[in-house]
Amino acid sequence: MTTNPPPVNGLPVLKLSNVESAYGPIKAIRGVSLQVRSGDIATVLGSNGAGKTTILKTISGIIDPRKGSIEFKGANITANEPARIVQQGLVHVPEGREVFPLLSVHDNLLMGAYTRSDRDGVVRDMETVYRYFPILKDRADQDAGLLSGGQQQMLAISRAIMAAPDLILLDEPSLGLSPKFTKEIFEIVVRINRERGTTILLVEQNANMALNASDYGYVLENGRIVMEDTCARLREKDDIKEFYLGMKEAGVRGERRWKKKKTWR
Numbered sequence: 001m002t003t004n005p006p007p008v009n010g011l012p013v014l015k016l017s018n019v020e021s022a023y024g025p026i027k028a029i030r031g032v033s034l035q036v037r038s039g040d041i042a043t044v045l046g047s048n049g050a051g052k053t054t055i056l057k058t059i060s061g062i063i064d065p066r067k068g069s070i071e072f073k074g075a076n077i078t079a080n081e082p083a084r085i086v087q088q089g090l091v092h093v094p095e096g097r098e099v100f101p102l103l104s105v106h107d108n109l110l111m112g113a114y115t116r117s118d119r120d121g122v123v124r125d126m127e128t129v130y131r132y133f134p135i136l137k138d139r140a141d142q143d144a145g146l147l148s149g150g151q152q153q154m155l156a157i158s159r160a161i162m163a164a165p166d167l168i169l170l171d172e173p174s175l176g177l178s179p180k181f182t183k184e185i186f187e188i189v190v191r192i193n194r195e196r197g198t199t200i201l202l203v204e205q206n207a208n209m210a211l212n213a214s215d216y217g218y219v220l221e222n223g224r225i226v227m228e229d230t231c232a233r234l235r236e237k238d239d240i241k242e243f244y245l246g247m248k249e250a251g252v253r254g255e256r257r258w259k260k261k262k263t264w265r
């Protein structure tokens with residue numbers, strides 16, 4: 001695996017070196033090294049069980065790694081408490097959203113800002129998320145549990161914005177969403193990055209959306225990074241087209257699949 005820095009602007013804000021995490025005897029990620037450059041959207045692609053969620057949980061302190069180290073803004077945050085990592089400016093939007101169902105939409109958003117003392121900034125960011133997702137403004141006083149799945153995803157991302165983080169970890173924002181909601185969510189993810197300068201690390205099975213939205217990408221298989229490159233270049237690779245973008249060649253599919261499994265390039 002190459003560890004050359006990606007050819008894009010900005011210094012690394014997040015750096016994983018040889019990280020290994022396990023659930024009891026099951027090694028979920030093995031020797032994962034990756035970097036996310038400040039101002040980028042980076043993505044980790046991988047199929048079910050590849051270890052995507054485990055990477056994010058290890059970064060945000062939910063799981064302590066067995067080996068390796070994690071640096072955020074130049075500081076070693078390996079195995080820090082999750083709350084401390086949030087305070088340092090790194091927020092995780094988990095798989096399955098996890099909004100507070102019995103709190104109103106508005107109060108969910110305020111919960112996102114609990115580490116902040118800049119009231120004016122909080123008010124301004126509340127206006128920003130309502131601008132990004134007007135439906136949340138319409139539903140501000142309603143219990144979050146009554147929102148649709150797509151709306152809850154919007155709320156979960158908005159709650160992350162309310163923390164005014166330097167880096168947002170996004171776990172499968174498109175999971176279970178209609179194409180319309182998926183498109184809308186990805187457009188806002190790109191806007192958060194461009195307008196607010198927030199760096200984003202996104203893990204996805206929806207490779208098409210992720211590769212179009214992101215600057216740099218890693219491919220994860222069975223807990224290992226097997227490929228990395230700019231997303232522009234990843235989109236052109238045959239392996240990616242075949243496995244992740246569904247552009248399989250007719251006829252020789254069975255044999256090619258078997259071969260491709262062994263030889264990423």
Ligand SMILES: Nc1ncnc2c1ncn2[C@@H]1O[C@H](COP(=O)(O)OP(=O)(O)OP(=O)(O)O)[C@@H](O)[C@H]1O
Pocket residue numbers: 023026027028046047048049050051052053054055095205
């Ligand atoms: N709590 C757990 N206990 C035991 N094994 C787990 C646990 N969570 C995940 N695993 C295992 O670790 C591996 C990586 O899982 P992980 O959830 O990180 O994959 P993923 O890439 O996020 O998959 P998906 O796309 O389905 O969300 C899998 O083999 C999974 O079965």
Ligand SMILES: [Mg+2]
Pocket residue numbers: 052053054095171172
């Ligand atoms: Mg997952």
